[in-house]
Amino acid sequence: MPEASAKPAGVPLGTQTTKTQQQKGKDKNSAGAQEAKAMRKAEKAARRAAKVSELGKSSTPPQEAIALARVQSQTKQSRAASGTSNAGSVGGGSSNSVVNATASSAISSLTAQSTAIHGSDILDKRVGLFKHLEITRRSGTADAAKDIHPAILALTLQFASYTVIGSSARCRATLRAFQTVIKDYRTPVGTTLSRNLTNHLSRQIDFLKTARPLSITMGNAIRWLKQEISVVSIDVSDDQARESLIEKIETYIRDKIEVADRVIVQSAVKHIGNGDVILAFSRSAVVEQVFLEANLRGIEFSVVVVDTRPFYEGKEMVRRLARAGLKCEYVLISGLSYVLNDITSVFLGAHAVLSNGQLYSRVGTALVAMSAKRKNIPVIVCCESIKFSNRVQLDSVTFNELGSPDDLMNISIDSAPKPGPLKNWRDLPNLKLLNILYDLTPPEYIKKIVTEVGSLPPSSVPVIIREYNSA
Amino acid sequence: MSTVGTHISKEKDLNTQIESFVAQIKRRQIQGSYNVALATAQLLLRVVSATRWTHIDQLITQIKMLGKRLQSAQPRELACGNIIRRVLSLIREESEDTNDSESGDGAANSPLITSMFSLLSANDEYDSSRMSQGFGDGTSRSIKKDLKPYIIEGIQELIDELRSIDESIAGMGVEMIHENETILTPTPNSRTVLKFLLRAAQKRKFTVLVVEVFPNDVEKTHEFALKLAGAGIETTVITDAMVYSIMGRVGKVILGTNAVLANGGLLASAGAAMICQCANVHRTPVVVCTGLYKLSPMYPFDIESLIEVGDTGKVLEFEDGSLVDKVNVVNPLYDYVPPESVDLCITNMGGYSPSFMYRLVLDHYRQEDVIL
Numbered sequence: 001m002p003e004a005s006a007k008p009a010g011v012p013l014g015t016q017t018t019k020t021q022q023q024k025g026k027d028k029n030s031a032g033a034q035e036a037k038a039m040r041k042a043e044k045a046a047r048r049a050a051k052v053s054e055l056g057k058s059s060t061p062p063q064e065a066i067a068l069a070r071v072q073s074q075t076k077q078s079r080a081a082s083g084t085s086n087a088g089s090v091g092g093g094s095s096n097s098v099v100n101a102t103a104s105s106a107i108s109s110l111t112a113q114s115t116a117i118h119g120s121d122i123l124d125k126r127v128g129l130f131k132h133l134e135i136t137r138r139s140g141t142a143d144a145a146k147d148i149h150p151a152i153l154a155l156t157l158q159f160a161s162y163t164v165i166g167s168s169a170r171c172r173a174t175l176r177a178f179q180t181v182i183k184d185y186r187t188p189v190g191t192t193l194s195r196n197l198t199n200h201l202s203r204q205i206d207f208l209k210t211a212r213p214l215s216i217t218m219g220n221a222i223r224w225l226k227q228e229i230s231v232v233s234i235d236v237s238d239d240q241a242r243e244s245l246i247e248k249i250e251t252y253i254r255d256k257i258e259v260a261d262r263v264i265v266q267s268a269v270k271h272i273g274n275g276d277v278i279l280a281f282s283r284s285a286v287v288e289q290v291f292l293e294a295n296l297r298g299i300e301f302s303v304v305v306v307d308t309r310p311f312y313e314g315k316e317m318v319r320r321l322a323r324a325g326l327k328c329e330y331v332l333i334s335g336l337s338y339v340l341n342d343i344t345s346v347f348l349g350a351h352a353v354l355s356n357g358q359l360y361s362r363v364g365t366a367l368v369a370m371s372a373k374r375k376n377i378p379v380i381v382c383c384e385s386i387k388f389s390n391r392v393q394l395d396s397v398t399f400n401e402l403g404s405p406d407d408l409m410n411i412s413i414d415s416a417p418k419p420g421p422l423k424n425w426r427d428l429p430n431l432k433l434l435n436i437l438y439d440l441t442p443p444e445y446i447k448k449i450v451t452e453v454g455s456l457p458p459s460s461v462p463v464i465i466r467e468y469n470s471a
Numbered sequence: 472m473s474t475v476g477t478h479i480s481k482e483k484d485l486n487t488q489i490e491s492f493v494a495q496i497k498r499r500q501i502q503g504s505y506n507v508a509l510a511t512a513q514l515l516l517r518v519v520s521a522t523r524w525t526h527i528d529q530l531i532t533q534i535k536m537l538g539k540r541l542q543s544a545q546p547r548e549l550a551c552g553n554i555i556r557r558v559l560s561l562i563r564e565e566s567e568d569t570n571d572s573e574s575g576d577g578a579a580n581s582p583l584i585t586s587m588f589s590l591l592s593a594n595d596e597y598d599s600s601r602m603s604q605g606f607g608d609g610t611s612r613s614i615k616k617d618l619k620p621y622i623i624e625g626i627q628e629l630i631d632e633l634r635s636i637d638e639s640i641a642g643m644g645v646e647m648i649h650e651n652e653t654i655l656t657p658t659p660n661s662r663t664v665l666k667f668l669l670r671a672a673q674k675r676k677f678t679v680l681v682v683e684v685f686p687n688d689v690e691k692t693h694e695f696a697l698k699l700a701g702a703g704i705e706t707t708v709i710t711d712a713m714v715y716s717i718m719g720r721v722g723k724v725i726l727g728t729n730a731v732l733a734n735g736g737l738l739a740s741a742g743a744a745m746i747c748q749c750a751n752v753h754r755t756p757v758v759v760c761t762g763l764y765k766l767s768p769m770y771p772f773d774i775e776s777l778i779e780v781g782d783t784g785k786v787l788e789f790e791d792g793s794l795v796d797k798v799n800v801v802n803p804l805y806d807y808v809p810p811e812s813v814d815l816c817i818t819n820m821g822g823y824s825p826s827f828m829y830r831l832v833l834d835h836y837r838q839e840d841v842i843l
Contacts, residue, residue, distance in 0.1 A: 127707050128678075129720055308712040309685050315787070315794070322797035329799040332786055333711045334684055334742035338778060338803035364712025370752060371745055396716030408708055411689045414788045421693040422708065431700035432707045434680075439716035 125405065125426060127434045135402045144207060151180040152204045159211035162311065167351045167387060168257050168285055171217035174208065175253050178225065179246045186238070193241050194232040201226070213401055216352035216360070216389045224252065260384040260452035265289045268347070268382050268450045269297065276301040276344045279372070281333075282362045283313035284349020286382045288320060291347075295326050302327035304339050308364045310407035310435065333364050336371055346372040348441075350383040355465060356392040357443030357458030363436055366396075369445035378447040385451045388465050396439040405433035485521045488514065489537065496545045504550035504729050505662065508764040509633050511541065511554040516626045519558075519619070527566040527618065534559055538843040547779045547805075549730040549738070549767040552843060553836075554629070556768065560837045561625040565618050632819070636762035637666045639819040644671030647758060647817070652722040655680040655714070655755075657746040658739055659695040660688045661727025663760045667817075668725070669702050678705040680721065682714060684742050686785035687804055711742050715749050724750040724757045728808075731759070731766045733832045735810030735825025738777055741803045747812035756814045759825075763818050768832045768841045774807045 126135075139160070141153040155177045158164040164173050181204055187193045205222060208214070214222070228248055232241045264286055272278060272294040280287050280303060291303055303321055305328060307314030318330045331339050346368060352360040359365065359381055369379045393399055409425060412418035425431050443458035453464060492514050495501045501510050518537060524530040538555035545551065640663055648654065648671045656664055659681050668679060681696045683689060693708070700706040709717065724747065730738040737743070737759060750757050771777060783800040810825040823831065 129717070309683070309710045318798055319794055322794060327799075328797065329801060330787055330794075331801045331803075332685055333745075334686075334740075335801055335803045336742070337744040337748075337806055338741070339801060341775075362712075363710075363716060366715035367712060367745055367749060370715065370749060374748060395719055397720065400716070408683075408710065411685075411693070413686060413786065414791070421690055421697060425697075428697065428700045430703060430705050431696060432705075434707050434709045434713065434717075436713055436716060439713070 125432055127432050129397055130400065130402060130434065130436065132398075133400055133402045135404070145203065147200065147203060148207045149177070149181045149184060149204060151177040152207055156208055156211040159208065165311070165313065166283070166285055167215040167217045168261075168384065170215050171221050171386065172253055172257055174218050175221055175225075175249050178204070179249050182242050182245050182249075185242065192234050193238055194230055194234065197229050198226050201229070216391075217384075217386050220386050220389070221252065221256075225249065256386045257384060260386070261286050261289060263452040264382050264384065264450050265293045267455060268380065269294045269299075271345060271347075271380055272299050272301050274300045277304060277342045278302070279304045279306060279339070279343045279346045279368070279377075280317065281306045281314070281346075281348055281365055281368045282308060282311075283317040284347075284382065286384070287347045287349045288317050290382060291321055291326060292324050295321075295324055302329065304329040304331065304343065306331055306333050306336055306339070306364075306368060308333045308362075310403070310410065312413070313362070333367065336368065340371055340375055340377070343372070343375075343377050346377055346379045348379060348381045348446075350381055350387050351438055352387045352389045352391075353381070353383055353449060353458070353461050354389050354391050354393055354440075355462045356394075357446075357461050358393060359441040359443075359446060359458070360389075360393070360438055361441065363396075363439045366439045366441040366445070369441045373445040379445055381446055381449045383449055383451055385453055385464055385468055388451075388461055388468070390465060393440060396436070400439075401437040403435035403437050405435050407435050408433040481521050485518060488517060489540070493540060493544045496541065496548065496551065499545075503662075504548065504765055505633070505636075505762070507545075507548050508550040508554050508762075509630065511551045512558070512626060512630045512633060515554065515558050516623065516630070519622050519626060527562065531559060531562060534562070535840070535843050542843060547777060549769065550764055553730075553764055553767050555843065556836045556840045557629060557764070558622075558626055559840045560835065561629070562618075562622055563837055563840075565621045565625065569617055633762070633764055636764070636819045637663050640760050640762065640817055641666045641670035643817050643822065644668065645674045647671070647723065647725075648675050648677055649722070650675055650677070652677045653680065653720055654678065655682065655718070655721045655724050655746075655750075656726060657682045657684065657714070657724065657743050658727040659684065659692040660740060661760070663762065664725055664727040665695060665698060667760050668699060668704065672699075672702055672704045676705075678707065680717065681706060681708050682742070682746065683708060683710050684740050685711060686802065687741065687781055711746075714746050718749050718753045718755060721750070721753070721755050724755055726757070726759055728759055728761050728765060729805060731761050731816065731825075731828060732771050733766075733768050733829050734770055735813065735816070735828040736771050737808040737813065738805050739808055741806050744806040744808045744812070747808050751812055757812060759813055759816045761816060761818055763820055763831065763835065766818075766828065766831055766835065768836045771807060777805070777807060779804045 141148075141157065144153055155164070155173055158173070159170065164170055178201065181201065182197070185193075185197060185200060187196055201222075205214070208218075225245075228245060232245070236244075268287075268290045272290070276299075278291070278301060280291070294301060303318075303326055305314040305318040305321070307318075307330065309332075314330070318328050322328050329339065348359070348361065348365055348369065350359055350361050354360055359369075372379050391399075405425075409419055409422045410417045411420035422431075422433070425433060446458045448455050449458060449461070451464065453468075456464065492501075492510065495510075496507060501507050515534065515537075518534065519530070522530060522533060524533070534555060538552060538559075541555065542552045644667045652675070654668070654677055656668075656679060658664060671677070679699055681692065681699070683692050696706050696708050726737075726739055726743055726747070728737040728739040728743075732738070739759075747757050781802045781804040783802050786802045787795060787798070787800045789795055810828075813825045816823050816825055816828065818831075820831070
């Protein structure tokens with residue numbers, strides 16, 4: 001989502017700070033009343049928890065889930081309404097959840113027992129195979145430490161509500177937020193910028209991680225940025241250092257994402273010929289650009305977009321392609337084998353490509369690649385080299401990201417949530433919903449990876465990583 | 472006069488019954504191959520008991536005509552044609568049995584082929600001898616009198632078989648599932664699979680991964696999961712896209728189907744082909760639970776014509792006008808699963824390899840009835 005990420009997070013910043021300031025002011029003014037209220041709530045919660053433990057099961061969904069659902073539905077609604085005020089809507093959503101989160105944090109700090117019970121209740125609903133993965137979905141920013149920059153607070157909420165989604169978009173948004181952080185950063189007396197700024201950024205990053213785990217691209221960018229900070233000379237003045245870092249980040253975004261995308265598009269567009277029917281899965285910003293470029297060049301081809309629950313990212317892509325006048329077909333992944341007969345090639349995006357050649361991408365990618373391979377349809381992956389990772393992994397279970405299971409309960413296909421028969425799924429002890437976000441596509445399904453440093457087979461990924469790291 | 476009058480009114484009554492049945496399957500008021508099969512068998516029972524015939528071939532032609540009508544009403548519901556063919560083969564069998572016993576010339580009529588030599592010559596002779604027998608001797612009247620109760624009894628047995636099918640399939644559940652196994656099912660709208668799992672759960676403790684098969688019948692899918700969980704089975708609902716990532720941990724894929732074709736291929740709900748392929752890649756066994764009434768003598772020469780396409784409003788909401796106008800949306804309801812993707816078919820007659828299905832077809836249907 002390049003638009004959302006390209007937008008500087010300035011709009012919500014104002015509202016965000018004022019909201020938190022108001023909150024703080026209120027806290028100071030009526031600290032006593034607030035505390036009493038919190039105590040009463042905590043007592044109630046403890047009583048409820050005792051009742052729950054007696055019954056052996058809980059009938060109330062966790063607070064976090066409710067707050068989260070509220071943020072999501074609000075952002076979704078406002079997105080549908082205006083379409084452009086993404087950032088603003090997150091601000092609006094957060095104000096609501098801030099209140100909720102203060103209540104829940106007060107409870108949790110006062111009655112450790114009740115949260116322990118609630119905690120185990122959430123654990124019970126986790127699928128055995130994936131218990132090692134944590135659900136880190138933040139719903140508010142009220143418990144944020146003082147030194148977390150408002151730009152980071154806003155971004156965290158945007159990540160948590162999936163308003164900013166997609167690994168390049170997230171990387172870009174993070175780097176832009178870091179630019180603001182660095183701009184507002186003042187080195188405390190007695191330390192140097194090169195030492196203290198890294199710590200300061202680490203705090204910001206830790207907070208970002210509470211929304212969603214870092215993407216591979218973000219990890220790579222952060223590693224690079226820390227390296228850049230550490231080599232800032234002590235002799236350079238703070239102003240100069242900040243300026244040069246902001247400049248460097250700008251160059252990094254341009255080189256590693258924007259220019260890289262352009263190079264990939266130029267290279268990948270050669271794989272589209274007249275009369276081709278090309279299949280794409282979910283949404284990838286760079287694959288979308290490839291199609292748009294091919295269309296601009298006057299190539300007559302059509303695109304089949306295969307989409308999946310619960311994000312329906314492909315819908316956004318098909319919307320943009322259709323607007324550009326491309327001939328499109330839209331199908332959900334259950335209909336994959338029905339549309340596959342006419343396909344000439346498959347274009348896939350990536351979240352990351354691992355060192356053993358495995359493609360780590362939106363869940364469902366592996367199924368698409370497998371089906372294509374079975375029919376001898378070439379699978380082409382478009383991927384910036386910033387997405388290459390040193391990590392190795394053999395299956396999708398050991399490392400993955402869990403989404404909210406409640407997303408599966410919703411059976412609507414548009415922005416208005418519609419709970420299906422599973423709306424009370426938390427009451428049934430044996431029932432679980434699994435929502436993982438990524439899967440791993442084995443290298444043998446991939447014909448070619450198109451990157452800005454050239455096209456290569458999956459087996460050559462470690463070569464690029466080595467060259468890239470040594471450069 | 473009065474008997475003729477009742478006969479005419481009976482025939483009228485029958486005609487309206489057939490009309491309403493055709494309308495019902497056209498409008499999908501009877502859905503699911505089991506319901507269609509049962510309704511067809513019951514209709515045939517009424518047809519056979521109400522029809523008068525002087526020669527058995529008249530009855531056969533009449534039922535064939537009816538079968539043609541029913542099939543054109545819903546060409547993709549193969550269960551309907553299957554039941555018609557089952558009844559036809561039953562009628563033929565009964566008539567041959569009587570012929571045999573009457574003519575006392577069992578050896579000539581026997582369909583058993585004893586030597587390779589007769590493979591080439593027997594068929595023509597067999598047919599012509601039967602034809603001549605049928606029209607030649609004056610036994611037709613006695614056949615008519617004798618046959619009706621037998622045919623009705625046969626259809627009644629068929630209906631009983633249909634009713635007990637899920638039970639006999641479910642009985643094999645314990646043999647198929649071991650303790651602590653993880654089962655994945657890509658067809659959660661199948662009542663056969665539901666009963667199979669529920670029965671197995673009485674003796675075994677296992678986990679079931681329910682694939683949603685979005686967007687068709689999601690409500691049913693979710694209710695399926697609720698039922699399993701309610702019965703104490705560890706149940707996890709996953710989306711269609713997650714199948715590949717979790718297949719490595721799955722012990723068996725158990726699916727229901729809408730039809731089994733003569734080559735052992737399946738017509739199952741959308742997504743099944745992809746999931747079975749995924750199971751093949753991971754060397755996970757694929758087990759199909761099906762009643763024999765779903766076994767069709769057709770071969771899938773034209774796969775696309777067998778696959779029905781459903782409501783696209785379930786994929787992309789019609790309110791999204793700008794998109795609906797420009798984009799072609801597809802919502803296939805079924806998938807063709809090739810026989811090489813399937814490891815085992817569990818039927819009410821026992822378990823068979825899909826490559827053996829053609830033999831069951833020969834056992835249950837007559838070659839001359841394949842085209843109605």
